[in-house]
Amino acid sequence: MSATPGPSGGPSLPQERRLVTEIPGPVSRELMERKLATVAAGVGSVLPVFARRAGGGIAEDVDGNALIDFGSGIAVTGVGNSADAGVRRAAEQLGRFTHTCAMVTPYEGYVEVCEELARLTPGDHAKKSVLVNSGAEAVENAVKIARYHTGRQAVVVFEHGYHGRTNLTMALTAKNMPYKHGFGPFAPEIHRVPVAYPFRWLTGPGNCAEEAAALVADRITKEIGVANTAAIVIEPVLGEGGFIVPARGFLPRLAAFAKEHGIVLVADEIQTGFCRTGHWFACEDEGIVPDLITTAKGIAGGLPLAAVTGRAEIMDAVHAGGLGGTYGGNPVACAAALGAIETMRDLDLPARARRIEEIAKPRLLAMAARHPVIGEVRGRGAMLAAELVRPGTKEPDPATTAAVAAACHREGLIGLTAGTYGNVLRFLPPLVIGEDLLTEGLDILEDALTGL
Numbered sequence: 001m002s003a004t005p006g007p008s009g010g011p012s013l014p015q016e017r018r019l020v021t022e023i024p025g026p027v028s029r030e031l032m033e034r035k036l037a038t039v040a041a042g043v044g045s046v047l048p049v050f051a052r053r054a055g056g057g058i059a060e061d062v063d064g065n066a067l068i069d070f071g072s073g074i075a076v077t078g079v080g081n082s083a084d085a086g087v088r089r090a091a092e093q094l095g096r097f098t099h100t101c102a103m104v105t106p107y108e109g110y111v112e113v114c115e116e117l118a119r120l121t122p123g124d125h126a127k128k129s130v131l132v133n134s135g136a137e138a139v140e141n142a143v144k145i146a147r148y149h150t151g152r153q154a155v156v157v158f159e160h161g162y163h164g165r166t167n168l169t170m171a172l173t174a175k176n177m178p179y180k181h182g183f184g185p186f187a188p189e190i191h192r193v194p195v196a197y198p199f200r201w202l203t204g205p206g207n208c209a210e211e212a213a214a215l216v217a218d219r220i221t222k223e224i225g226v227a228n229t230a231a232i233v234i235e236p237v238l239g240e241g242g243f244i245v246p247a248r249g250f251l252p253r254l255a256a257f258a259k260e261h262g263i264v265l266v267a268d269e270i271q272t273g274f275c276r277t278g279h280w281f282a283c284e285d286e287g288i289v290p291d292l293i294t295t296a297k298g299i300a301g302g303l304p305l306a307a308v309t310g311r312a313e314i315m316d317a318v319h320a321g322g323l324g325g326t327y328g329g330n331p332v333a334c335a336a337a338l339g340a341i342e343t344m345r346d347l348d349l350p351a352r353a354r355r356i357e358e359i360a361k362p363r364l365l366a367m368a369a370r371h372p373v374i375g376e377v378r379g380r381g382a383m384l385a386a387e388l389v390r391p392g393t394k395e396p397d398p399a400t401t402a403a404v405a406a407a408c409h410r411e412g413l414i415g416l417t418a419g420t421y422g423n424v425l426r427f428l429p430p431l432v433i434g435e436d437l438l439t440e441g442l443d444i445l446e447d448a449l450t451g452l
């Protein structure tokens with residue numbers, strides 16, 4: 001499929017991989033020198049390739065190479081880059097006003113996004129939302145709200161969990177390098193407990209859900225104290241930690257435990273939300289209804305917007321003026337979100353995510369059968385992963401993982417890694433990617449594995 005390139009990329013970009021230079025090309029290399037001279041060293045980049053335009057399943061670089069996108073800018077551009085409805089609505093809003101501050105003179109777009117969040121998130125109870133700028137800020141606010149509502153301080157998080165890079169969310173995040181190393185001291189009253197990770201559960205996957213849930217309950221009752229516990233914060237599919245799908249039954253047990261003890265259950269759906277896993281929200285897979293849900297990434301097709309949505313009585317506990325921020329719910333970002341949500345509905349993107357799984361999972365499983373370096377294939381919808389190990393063991397193999405990712409990059413496939421051990425190849429294509437590009441990307445991956 002090809003089309004005429006539009007001025008800003010977007011869906012009109014030809015949907016074809018095209019390599020016209022080596023990766024990175026000369027213009028990218030020159031820009032990289034400028035980046036290294038002026039951008040802080042702490043800001044890394046997965047590929048040393050600079051973007052010029054992007055749309056659908058393609059990202060075009062400054063040298064004219066067209067790469068297949070299996071990353072969506074870390075699970076953000078589910079609707080594709082510069083998707084029509086978002087561009088149209090955001091552009092209209094840019095022409096009307098760019099900022100008044102929702103805390104000074106509010107505007108309809110903010111309210112409309114909160115109305116959509118109330119409709120779309122799990123549960124039919126009365127809901128309210130607060131809009132902020134980033135995922136980390138959403139998680140910070142969820143903890144603030146849960147503490148205020150319960151009058152308790154302790155927050156329970158999980159091994160392999162990721163929640164952001166601010167001080168509180170670094171404390172909530174499990175992995176030291178690169179997220180926490182050297183950045184302490186961290187916020188107190190954070191307690192980390194085991195998660196039901198079937199592939200690495202010591203007694204095997206069989207009783208993983210029951211055993212892990214029992215351990216968590218025990219830790220909270222015996223060590224933290226239920227009466228001290230404000231919130232349990234969990235990603236329904238753990239993202240940066242390695243696309244870990246908790247053993248079925250673990251999340252419902254957690255939800256029941258939280259409910260029984262008046263603990264606020266916070267689902268961090270920043271990576272899993274907005275159609276990524278084949279539902280609007282990953283919690284729906286096991287029928288979980290969290291008390292609070294944090295969203296970001298996919299919500300606005302790339303503009304910075306995030307939210308905490310939850311039970312009205314919990315959200316409303318906080319006094320007026322207790323939540324907010326200068327830019328939270330920026331009107332252009334809200335317009336983009338309304339456009340993105342329109343696209344998700346119109347194109348039925350949950351179904352597209354399920355279709356991506358239908359195509360990609362059997363291919364990944366076939367690769368695992370041929371390449372014993374793949375220890376496990378897992379994930380849901382368009383959030384899929386392969387965990388790499390030394391063949392015949394469960395010893396993580398981050399070196400091979402990095403080598404496979406680098407080989408994919410050289411061939412024009414944007415692929416990301418993840419995992420506490422850095423040994424997970426993760427696949428997050430835009431949900432609008434064409435099936436031919438998806439298949440071609442998987443072919444490149446297979447060639448990379450074969451060429452090891």
Ligand code: PLZ
Binds near residue numbers: 163235239268272
């Ligand atoms: N919660 C579940 O996935 C962001 C981070 C990439 P922000 N994940 C990508 C990196 O290296 O910084 C994320 C997430 C979950 C919270 C966040 C934080 O969202 O918008 O990056 O602050």
